[in-house]
Amino acid sequence: MPETNYDQEMAFFVDMQRCIGCHACEMACAECETNGQESMIHVNYVDREKSPQTTVQVCMHCEDPTCANVCPADAIHQDEFGVVHSANTSRCIGCSNCVLACPFGVPKKMEEAELMMKCNMCYDRTSAGKKPMCATVCPSQALFFGTKEEIERMRPDSEPVNSFLFGQQEVNTKVNVMMPKGTHQLIIP
Amino acid sequence: MFRLFKTLNRLALIKATIAAVLTIALVLIGSRNLQNFDPALIAYLIGTVFAIFGIAYRYSVWIQRPPTKLYWRRSMQFLFSKYFFPYLWRSTKLFFRNILFQRFIAYRSRTRWFGHFMLATGCLLAFAITVPLTFGWIHFVLKPGDETTYYALLFGFEAGSFSLGSPLAFIAFHGLVWCSVLVTIGAVMMMKRRFTDGGLIATQSFENDWLPLILLIAISVTGLGISYDYTFLEGKTYQFMAVTHAITVVLFLVWLPFGKFFHIYQRLAQLGANLYKTEGKRRGMATCPHTGKEFATQTHINDLKKVSKELGFNYDKEGGRNHMDLSPEGKRSALATAHLKARKEGGKLFG
Numbered sequence: 420m421p422e423t424n425y426d427q428e429m430a431f432f433v434d435m436q437r438c439i440g441c442h443a444c445e446m447a448c449a450e451c452e453t454n455g456q457e458s459m460i461h462v463n464y465v466d467r468e469k470s471p472q473t474t475v476q477v478c479m480h481c482e483d484p485t486c487a488n489v490c491p492a493d494a495i496h497q498d499e500f501g502v503v504h505s506a507n508t509s510r511c512i513g514c515s516n517c518v519l520a521c522p523f524g525v526p527k528k529m530e531e532a533e534l535m536m537k538c539n540m541c542y543d544r545t546s547a548g549k550k551p552m553c554a555t556v557c558p559s560q561a562l563f564f565g566t567k568e569e570i571e572r573m574r575p576d577s578e579p580v581n582s583f584l585f586g587q588q589e590v591n592t593k594v595n596v597m598m599p600k601g602t603h604q605l606i607i608p
Numbered sequence: 609m610f611r612l613f614k615t616l617n618r619l620a621l622i623k624a625t626i627a628a629v630l631t632i633a634l635v636l637i638g639s640r641n642l643q644n645f646d647p648a649l650i651a652y653l654i655g656t657v658f659a660i661f662g663i664a665y666r667y668s669v670w671i672q673r674p675p676t677k678l679y680w681r682r683s684m685q686f687l688f689s690k691y692f693f694p695y696l697w698r699s700t701k702l703f704f705r706n707i708l709f710q711r712f713i714a715y716r717s718r719t720r721w722f723g724h725f726m727l728a729t730g731c732l733l734a735f736a737i738t739v740p741l742t743f744g745w746i747h748f749v750l751k752p753g754d755e756t757t758y759y760a761l762l763f764g765f766e767a768g769s770f771s772l773g774s775p776l777a778f779i780a781f782h783g784l785v786w787c788s789v790l791v792t793i794g795a796v797m798m799m800k801r802r803f804t805d806g807g808l809i810a811t812q813s814f815e816n817d818w819l820p821l822i823l824l825i826a827i828s829v830t831g832l833g834i835s836y837d838y839t840f841l842e843g844k845t846y847q848f849m850a851v852t853h854a855i856t857v858v859l860f861l862v863w864l865p866f867g868k869f870f871h872i873y874q875r876l877a878q879l880g881a882n883l884y885k886t887e888g889k890r891r892g893m894a895t896c897p898h899t900g901k902e903f904a905t906q907t908h909i910n911d912l913k914k915v916s917k918e919l920g921f922n923y924d925k926e927g928g929r930n931h932m933d934l935s936p937e938g939k940r941s942a943l944a945t946a947h948l949k950a951r952k953e954g955g956k957l958f959g
């Protein structure tokens with residue numbers, strides 16, 4: 420990767436309970452130059468029939484990314500900052516292994532282009548010391564990008580959690596989810 | 609030295625050696641024991657044999673990785689099934705469409721496709737011309753008494769003739785010039801993107817992205833230089849042109865197995881991935897327990913569970929369920945549901 424100004428003091432904090440389903444982040448995401456006008460962020464109803472609850476999902480940038488491990492083409496690269504990049508355009512064979520294996524449901528397969536694309540934390544912006552597009556437009560702070568001190572001041576009753584348990588599998592991530600104070604892991608039954 | 613042998617992949621080493629030896633044997637047979645071999649091409653020959661060794665080694669290491677191995681095994685199994693003919697036909701069509709014409713790149717952008725198509729076509733045609741010449745498989749001779757008819761020898765057998773100055777001669781002797789022009793146009797188009805596209809600027813690196821393009825242009829320009837030299841300069845700069853061209857080509861050949869150019873032969877796997885999906889669909893789709901919709905083939909989900917376990921991931925859940933049974937949307941909803949539950953238990957919904 421080229422020279423960067425990536426600021427390792429800054430981190431991503433997601434609180435999907437605060438998501439109001441406005442899709443502003445989706446519009447902003449399509450402005451990110453690394454994904455060429457395609458929106459990578461996911462906003463969806465959790466259970467449309469029963470509740471108006473929506474959820475928002477960015478790539479969690481796993482410490483040991485399942486997506487990269489299952490890729491048969493070695494197309495997914497994790498850089499020295501822990502950012503897991505979108506598929507290498509010349510290598511990805513569009514097999515969808517990553518799409519189906521990612522525990523957070525993040526990568527998207529562009530069918531016709533035979534290419535997987537996903538959130539890379541707006542690398543064009545974060546590598547220049549700026550915030551990701553989605554976090555700059557989210558009106559409810561479901562998506563927040565800043566320092567740990569800032570989020571502690573804003574949410575004194577919450578705790579950033581970056582460990583998840585999917586059945587038997589523990590997954591640790593670079594991106595945090597805001598949880599009740601004293602929580603250390605989000606367990607997905 | 610011992611450590612080196614330990615880190616070397618034995619199976620890959622054996623396969624690469626066989627590939628290299630086989631190539632040398634074919635060179636000896638095809639050139640009639642080097643009778644038809646052009647000694648001026650010795651550097652290119654050594655470079656090509658090294659490239660074949662490297663490619664076989666890298667390819668073999670690559671298909672030993674669990675997910676790659678699985679695709680490889682499945683592709684063979686599905687191709688050589690009772691659907692052999694329809695699948696062969698389908699794969700052949702896709703070989704033209706996606707490998708030789710790389711049409712899928714057009715869905716990323718038309719100029720991206722055009723640039724790459726020029727570059728790849730120039731390069732593949734150049735391989736088709738130079739490899740048989742370098743190996744001595746094709747050789748041109750004049751016969752005594754007739755100074756205007758060239759005879760082409762293929763594997764030492766006479767395979768045709770054409771007279772000097774004919775259109776066929778023009779194409780045969782200028783083929784590489786056209787290839788260089790195609791490669792240069794393509795590489796310049798790809799380079800332009802790297803100067804202007806913000807996403808590429810943020811993620812590119814010199815050795816992985818710029819160097820391949822620079823090298824392709826260097827090969828083309830020095831190649832054109834040789835042609836320019838004998839057409840207009842009466843060979844005055846021949847030495848210089850020939851040496852710089854040989855250096856750039858050998859650098860390319862030596863680098864072929866490692867960097868960006870690995871995709872040239874790695875991408876054949878795209879055909880396997882397509883076959884995998886086609887046969888998977890025939891066998892039946894997986895339905896997401898959350899959305900109730902079909903989202904992938906059941907074969908794919910079952911295989912992925914196995915492969916991810918081999919790689920040290922276990923997404924098994926209570927009651928014989930597995931996290932991978934959920935579609936991507938189902939997974940996002942499962943996470944949000946678990947999060948809502950935790951927030952409710954914590955007593956403060958919005959932190």
Ligand code: HEM
Pocket residue numbers: 508509510706707708710713716720724727728729731732798799802817820821868871872875
């Ligand atoms: C000998 C021939 C080839 C050469 C020299 C070559 C070279 C290159 C180069 C230099 C790039 C990078 C361009 C850039 O981003 O700056 C590239 C990209 C790519 N190549 Fe090739 N290639 C060749 C053949 C192929 C073939 C046969 C395929 C088959 C499908 C292929 C598929 C791709 C794809 C998908 C990309 C990414 C393009 C994009 O998304 O912009 N290439 N190639």
Ligand code: SF4
Pocket residue numbers: 477478479480481484485486487503520521522523524525526537
């Ligand atoms: S969240 Fe999914 S896409 Fe992102 S790094 Fe982890 S496994 Fe890969």
Ligand code: SF4
Pocket residue numbers: 486489490491492493494495506510511512513514515516517518528534535
């Ligand atoms: S879709 Fe592309 S990036 Fe994803 S696993 Fe397959 S080859 Fe790798």
